[in-house]
Amino acid sequence: MTTRARIAGAGFFVPERVVSNHDLEQLMDTNDEWIRQRSGIEERRYITPGETPADLAQRASQRALAAAGLEPRDVDLIVLATLSSQHEFPGTSFFLQRQLGLDDTPCMDLRAQCTGFLYALTTANAMVRSGQFQRVLAVGCEVHSTGIDLTTEGRDVAVLFGDGAGAVVVEAADAGEAAGILECRLHAQGANAEKLWLEFPSSGHTPVRIDHEAIDQKRHFPRMEGRQVFKHAVTRLPEVLLEALSAASLKLEDVDLFLFHQANLRINEYVANQLGIPPEKCLSNIQRYGNCSAASIPILLAEAWEAGRLTPGTTVAMTAFGSGFSWGSAIARF
Numbered sequence: 001m002t003t004r005a006r007i008a009g010a011g012f013f014v015p016e017r018v019v020s021n022h023d024l025e026q027l028m029d030t031n032d033e034w035i036r037q038r039s040g041i042e043e044r045r046y047i048t049p050g051e052t053p054a055d056l057a058q059r060a061s062q063r064a065l066a067a068a069g070l071e072p073r074d075v076d077l078i079v080l081a082t083l084s085s086q087h088e089f090p091g092t093s094f095f096l097q098r099q100l101g102l103d104d105t106p107c108m109d110l111r112a113q114c115t116g117f118l119y120a121l122t123t124a125n126a127m128v129r130s131g132q133f134q135r136v137l138a139v140g141c142e143v144h145s146t147g148i149d150l151t152t153e154g155r156d157v158a159v160l161f162g163d164g165a166g167a168v169v170v171e172a173a174d175a176g177e178a179a180g181i182l183e184c185r186l187h188a189q190g191a192n193a194e195k196l197w198l199e200f201p202s203s204g205h206t207p208v209r210i211d212h213e214a215i216d217q218k219r220h221f222p223r224m225e226g227r228q229v230f231k232h233a234v235t236r237l238p239e240v241l242l243e244a245l246s247a248a249s250l251k252l253e254d255v256d257l258f259l260f261h262q263a264n265l266r267i268n269e270y271v272a273n274q275l276g277i278p279p280e281k282c283l284s285n286i287q288r289y290g291n292c293s294a295a296s297i298p299i300l301l302a303e304a305w306e307a308g309r310l311t312p313g314t315t316v317a318m319t320a321f322g323s324g325f326s327w328g329s330a331i332a333r334f
């Protein structure tokens, strides 16, 4: 059993097509001021025809591998978190594996919505520590733009989400090395499954997974009880962050950078303020990318990596919440 796993490299990729709040004003009854005030979002990225989730994941993965000085063949497991799978089956990870030119590297999709990347990181950490795998590629990848209702009816959800992918390489740390994934804490509460969900297509719907009635009622678009989700977030984010820090025998002051899930800038500002975290320690990119669900945290991490902010000794706390409900936190030292 390896005592510790570490993050050896991070990369991200977002599609080139920028969709501003003003662009959305052309599609639905919304406005830039409402979106900015409620969420902090100014623009997001959408894929263009021909671009796929696996394409985004591939570019992010290649950048993460390059950052770690590795080739795709050095990876011995891929764990990809997504709520917007390229197809019902096989998972997006299989298309990614193929596009990375890999032949028989095992891969799997993991579904824990906006907490998905932290579930993937926790899985990668455990896999490496078990000794069964040496290097795991943990990816968060979402294409929301093709699955949201871009009309006034869907505006409460549609304005919040964007497309993107982020990836990290997790590998065994050398004996005695200070860098590593220090603690991971995960939670879930299926009792709230319908508070933020995509009902159709559903394999529990007979005789077929989706019918015209469901489509006419727009039940193939995500639906959210915004206020309930907001409440869940502002309670669970601080709770699980403090839980993970305590498990790592660290205090809030020991953390150099806080990477909160990018669902809503107001949620993150509220949580930071409640905990007394200085704003300059909280990274955010929601202004530019919106909520990229499982991709939000690895994109933030990769941006910090590329900006040279993850210097040796830097302690990072990642915390997320989302549909399920799900929530979690991971503490890593670089």
Ligand code: COA
Residues within 6 Å of the ligand: 029, 030, 031, 034, 035, 038, 039, 114, 155, 156, 157, 159, 160, 196, 224, 225, 226, 227, 229, 230, 233, 263, 264, 291, 321, 322, 323
């Ligand atoms: N543009 C303009 N107006 C909008 C709008 C939009 N995109 N979406 C909703 N509105 C309207 C509503 O119809 C409502 O109008 P009404 O008062 O005439 O009925 C009004 O704005 C207020 O809506 P409400 O839902 O009460 O707003 P809110 O203050 O709760 O903010 C959210 C909505 C979604 C921003 C907020 O609830 C939130 O951030 N929730 C958490 C969402 C989240 O994090 N989701 C991702 C989880 S991973």
